[in-house]
Amino acid sequence: MSLANGRPYLAIPGPSVMPERVLAAMHRAAPNIYAGPLHDMVATLWPDLRALARTRHHVAIYIGNGHAAWEAANSNLFSRGDKALVLVTGQFGIGWASAARGLGIEAQQLVFPKQTPVDAMRVTMALAADPDHRIKAVLVTHVDTGSTVRNDIAAVRAAIDAAGHPALLAVDAIASLGCDRFEMDGWGVDVMIAASQKGLMVPPGLAFVWLSEKALAACAKSDLRTPYWDWTPRVQGTEFWQLFCGTAPTHHLFGLREALDMIAEEGLEAIWARHATLARAVWAAFDAWSAEGPIRLTVADPDHRGHSVTGAQLGAPYGSELRHWCETTAGLTLGIGLGMAPPDDPAWHGFIRVAHMGHVNAHMVLGTLSTIEAGLRALHIPRGAGALEAAAAVVAGA
Numbered sequence: 001m002s003l004a005n006g007r008p009y010l011a012i013p014g015p016s017v018m019p020e021r022v023l024a025a026m027h028r029a030a031p032n033i034y035a036g037p038l039h040d041m042v043a044t045l046w047p048d049l050r051a052l053a054r055t056r057h058h059v060a061i062y063i064g065n066g067h068a069a070w071e072a073a074n075s076n077l078f079s080r081g082d083k084a085l086v087l088v089t090g091q092f093g094i095g096w097a098s099a100a101r102g103l104g105i106e107a108q109q110l111v112f113p114k115q116t117p118v119d120a121m122r123v124t125m126a127l128a129a130d131p132d133h134r135i136k137a138v139l140v141t142h143v144d145t146g147s148t149v150r151n152d153i154a155a156v157r158a159a160i161d162a163a164g165h166p167a168l169l170a171v172d173a174i175a176s177l178g179c180d181r182f183e184m185d186g187w188g189v190d191v192m193i194a195a196s197q198k199g200l201m202v203p204p205g206l207a208f209v210w211l212s213e214k215a216l217a218a219c220a221k222s223d224l225r226t227p228y229w230d231w232t233p234r235v236q237g238t239e240f241w242q243l244f245c246g247t248a249p250t251h252h253l254f255g256l257r258e259a260l261d262m263i264a265e266e267g268l269e270a271i272w273a274r275h276a277t278l279a280r281a282v283w284a285a286f287d288a289w290s291a292e293g294p295i296r297l298t299v300a301d302p303d304h305r306g307h308s309v310t311g312a313q314l315g316a317p318y319g320s321e322l323r324h325w326c327e328t329t330a331g332l333t334l335g336i337g338l339g340m341a342p343p344d345d346p347a348w349h350g351f352i353r354v355a356h357m358g359h360v361n362a363h364m365v366l367g368t369l370s371t372i373e374a375g376l377r378a379l380h381i382p383r384g385a386g387a388l389e390a391a392a393a394v395v396a397g398a
């Protein structure tokens with residue numbers, strides 16, 4: 001007998017759950033790329049993508065994943081030998097910095113503990129120590145998907161301004177866009193990147209860069225900008241093919257159109273509120289589990305946690321054992337503890353992450369938590385009681 005047969009549920013932080021509506025919208029014959037419905041549909045994407053980022057400025061779409069978005073930002077913002085100040089609050093800050101180094105950019109990392117957000121004072125000090133303005137941009141992750149820390153982006157902007165430094169502010173919102181509040185213009189962000197497979201509910205394959213007028217002006221001077229990555233034709237091109245530097249990602253774009261319709265129907269504020277409440281349900285369960293035994297949430301302060309993914313440590317080997325049990329016995333796949341310990345270190349087996357990102361509702365989250373409860377029980381992992389009641393109380397609004 002298996003209890004895993006039935007619809008499997010992938011609760012990892014990307015790719016996220018793909019709505020049937022999005023998949024159905026992609027299921028079609030190849031469209032004409034030279035004229036007609038594809039062109040008409042793509043024209044409707046731009047205003048909705050701007051609204052999603054809360055910006056009046058530009059957006060470019062690439063065929064690529066999150067790493068492609070990093071490269072798009074790096075190659076337009078910098079010239080060889082320029083400096084980037086990278087604020088690291090987990091695995092993805094390290095990733096963006098190494099992507100920059102690979103292009104010949106000098107990436108200065110400010111590393112913060114994995115449990116806490118960026119300390120704005122250290123950002124101001126690092127910029128004050130750069131009187132020649134070799135730092136062209138500050139790179140920061142909004143929600144680091146590894147540590148699950150959420151940074152206060154307006155505070156980073158204020159830290160740059162406090163130093164009187166002209167560096168642009170570039171934000172990786174891949175794990176948070178469409179889940180956590182994001183106000184590109186309101187927070188003074190110059191560049192924001194995202195990818196299709198997280199809060200946007202579309203299969204992996206589209207990368208997005210939103211950019212301010214200042215960022216567009218900066219790219220004119222960048223000598224790392226190559227024809228494929230160059231923002232200019234993608235945001236100012238007059239021919240359809242220029243927008244995608246060749247063949248458009250036709251089916252992904254139809255999927256994106258459907259996802260943006262779903263977002264508009266629910267409303268961005270309501271989507272943020274749904275993610276906030278579901279996150280609180282997950283945290284309430286973990287708070288109860290951690291009352292006894294080794295289970296701990298990675299980020300102690302709820303104000304510093306992302307709303308799309310929750311990280312916890314159970315202690316090795318409990319994390320890996322629980323993930324294995326949930327997948328093989330119950331059809332639930334949980335996330336690994338990305339970047340929390342080296343993969344060859346036994347401590348690596350102590351972590352899990354639970355995604356609650358995108359097309360996720362209360363019954364999915366409660367089912368996930370109940371399955372974790374069953375796994376903790378089956379594996380005799382020490383824990384406090386009352387987790388499911390606590391999560392249900394959040395959902396019930398009690």
Ligand SMILES: *Cc1c(COP(=O)(O)O)cnc(C)c1O
Nearest residue numbers: 014065066067092145174175195
């Ligand atoms: C997922 C993710 C990435 C990387 O995306 P890929 O599509 O795997 O290249 C980068 N940054 C953040 C914050 C992410 O969540």
